[in-house]
Amino acid sequence: MTKIQIYKFGGASVKDSLAVNNLAEILRNRLRKDLIIVVSAMGKTTNELEEILSKKLQGEDFSWNSANLKNFHHAICQELFPAAHPIFYQLDNLFTQLDNALEKPLSRLNYDEYYDRIVGFGELVSSRIVAEFLCHQELIVLWKDAREVIHTDSYFRFAKIDWEKTKKSAQKIWKPLLAGFPILTQGFIGSDSKGKPTTLGREGSDFTAAILATSLDASSVTIWKDVPGVLNADPKLFPNTRKFEELGYQEAAEMTYFGASVIHPKTIKPLANAKIPLYVKSFLDPEAAGTKIHENAPAHQVPTIVLKKDQVLVSFKVTDFTFIEEKHIHRVYEQLQELKLRVNMLQLSAISISIVIDVQLFKLEQLLEKLKSEFEIRYNEGLELLTILHHKQDEVGAYLEGYEVLLEQASRNTFQVVRRKM
Template identity: 40%
Template sequence: MRVFKFGGASVKDANGVRNVVNVLKVTGHENTLLVISAMGKTTNAMEAVISAYFNNKPEVNGAIQEVVDYHLEIMNELFENTSHEVYGKFQQLIDELKGFLTWNKSPKKSFVYDQVVGYGELISTTIVSAYLNDQGLTNHWLDVRNFIKTNNEYRDAKVNWELTQERITGGVNRQVLNITQGFLGSDDNNFTTTLGREGSDYTAAIFAYCLNADSVTIWKDVPGVLNADPRHFTETQLLNHISYREAIELAFYGASVIHPKTLQPLQRKEIPLQVRSFLNPEAPGTTVTKGHTIEPEVPCFIVKKNLVLLKLSSLDFSFIVEDNISEIFKLFHDNRMKVDLIQNSAISFSVCVDNKFDRLSELLQTLKSKFKVTHHENVTLYTIRHFNEQAIASLQNNHKILLEQRTQETVQLVVH
């Protein structure tokens, strides 16, 4: 069995949905499970609904209507008349969304976020499933929340692997074309949970692991895994083959083409991962397997923006040692700060963190009571794997470097 994952860019409009059919006709569609993300920028649109719900309730209906209009435009292009059953299914999902926002009493934003944002995936898979059926690609639509079970750590839920394995093994027919949602799961109370932003890749890996799949293919708008993000770098090269270890290193440092959590379950069962272009489905793309380091061996550039650089030093010039560092990392954990880089000396400690949960002010207040603190917001972290001096020089020329750190294979630069 194979698992295919299509991201939001691949189904952002009617032509994208039609192209999914083309990809399946080129590659075959038997014994395949499709994991599909929300269409285009729908997740951002759902986040606007959530923002209105908490900050300006009169704007909620308008924000929902934008979601409705966007999907109706796609549906009107794909289906010949509005009497098609998909329109009723779509309206039912919209009514469910509105119903939740009406009866919800929870003030917890992360809980509300997960209940609302997941409708993007439910809508996209409903539309794609209906279109595939119309094109003769009969498929089973699966609600992923019945299969991937998690804890209730909303917005970053942890998978209950034992229960998930049981649900997938017993509930997925391997002999047919299946379609399900990325990014979502459910907790013990059957409330929707999410696996973290860009978690659809992880969903594909979870299903592949539990189904002992032959391969996972992530279909993207790039030829495969590139040595740099073409949105930030003008000259890029395709990596034909990389190892799980190298891919995990790239993901750890923030390479956006592969989700950091995707690779571990695939590595455990040595399931090959392919990253291929949905614009050119016959091209081989990139293959991630055991053993191959990286081919060709060229510098790989990774960029992470909008980070915060913190520099801490002791108030009395005493050493910053294990107990201090332990306390600092507990604060990062409590404030849900992801650490991207650390560097320490005898009396100072520098760290680059991602403030995605907007807890910086609370963190700074606590840190300043214990340490001398300076911080720089909106910094950029560049990581170069397999670096050479020319690669470093290409970044140094145009930036003010706040921090530099090197190992044998990796250099990291924090710049303004």
């Protein structure tokens, strides 16, 4: 029996009409039954939808942003389809749904649930366009809504998977269909027990591919990127990068934990547990080998550099001349969890707790408001968090030239520094 395979195409691989044509060419000799294709929103659509939400929350006019987003997708379709194609009606219908959803009131109290209802439109629009274009090219696929099989809790924006229910739905609803046609679906989105839309965290389409792979006992997952595979640094930021031919699950998981953007952090664990190999390949050079992530890969000692931008350093200092105790750490983490803020770096001193977090709309001021009565709080914005795995001490200094260092820590295998341009 043929084993199911999962392909995932990110935003860069569907960013315009040329990219969508390239995706079709990649699939032309690879499309077959028992294949699921997961697609992300086109280009920077998710960022645009977040900007619309930001404007709405602040009471600003977002009509230009909304019209611009619709025109962006409309222009892509004009280059891909004949004028009378049904995709234009489908596109108008989806953007009408988006406009209707945006008419509902938004506040900080319902922001996360509202976010999930709005931002998932990017994947719905993208997947419709790609599915229709593949069929137009006589590459027949079934468009399916991921929310009918990806079941989650109601932890909006960072929903947790109901694995048992998801596997049952995938096996019952989608597996019989794969005997006849490949399926094209969306990454990033799911639904809770009440049918409300949820999302799996930014860049969560990789995770969707892993969820479907483990739920359907797939033989492999392939993520198509604009890089030749998994590199030891982002080639846009650092010169002389090296590609890993193979990586073990643990090493890949460590890279994603510290923020390597090539794979979503939650992707590795379910694949490792199920022993399903993950391939990272280039959609610009689809015949190249890429990187294989699997159980028996050799360990590496190559320095791996991960840079996270738009970071905030927050320091909580006790005000009653006591030392930091477990109860202080618990209070800070309790509020971080409530606000869905992930700690990228933690450092403790005798009298303070310092954390590094991503920028999230209005969440920092909420954190400060909740803890200001218990701590003296200081923070710095617009920072970078640089992590070097398997670092060489004599080479670290080169990454600090021209930067002010605000926080630094090192272990045997990991060096981290919070820095900003001088």
